[in-house]
Amino acid sequence: MDKNYTSGWKKNDGGKVFFIHHRVRYADTDKMDMVYHGSYIPMLEAARVDTLREVGWVYDEMEKAGILLPVVDLQVKYFIPARYDQILRIETRVIERPTSRLKFSFDICHENDVLVKAQVCLAFVDASTSRPTRAPEALIEALDSHGLIH
Numbered sequence: 306m307d308k309n310y311t312s313g314w315k316k317n318d319g320g321k322v323f324f325i326h327h328r329v330r331y332a333d334t335d336k337m338d339m340v341y342h343g344s345y346i347p348m349l350e351a352a353r354v355d356t357l358r359e360v361g362w363v364y365d366e367m368e369k370a371g372i373l374l375p376v377v378d379l380q381v382k383y384f385i386p387a388r389y390d391q392i393l394r395i396e397t398r399v400i401e402r403p404t405s406r407l408k409f410s411f412d413i414c415h416e417n418d419v420l421v422k423a424q425v426c427l428a429f430v431d432a433s434t435s436r437p438t439r440a441p442e443a444l445i446e447a448l449d450s451h452g453l454i455h
Contacts, residue, residue: 339386403440
């Protein structure tokens with residue numbers, strides 16, 4: 306991927322967003338020459354995993370510490386189709402201060418156009434009991450200190 310297409314931070318709507326890039330692969334597309342609607346879900350996952358990693362919270366380490374984060378709600382709104390070989394920018398923010406849930410909002414963009422808007426809600430679950438648990442305070446502080454909570 307071109308060196309200009311790395312991950313990073315940008316100011317947005319009174320806070321900051323973390324973004325990653327994704328070059329649309331042929332496997333992401335369908336017979337209509339546009340990104341298949343289900344192909345966006347792995348892009349959202351990559352964006353949220355990289356966002357958490359950027360603020361110091363690695364999924365593998367959380368799981369080893371007994372914290373699981375299953376998806377409990379997913380909403381996707383499609384505006385403009387993405388096409389093969391386009392470079393997409395996936396911007397990530399946290400909608401509200403985490404409690405027992407962590408709510409992400411995403412804009413998937415190509416150049417200046419917003420193609421897709423999505424929200425993903427994850428629940429904090431204690432791995433040993435399979436019961437909901439509170440978000441770690443250190444995670445909340447990390448998200449807040451990076452300006453990701455909008």
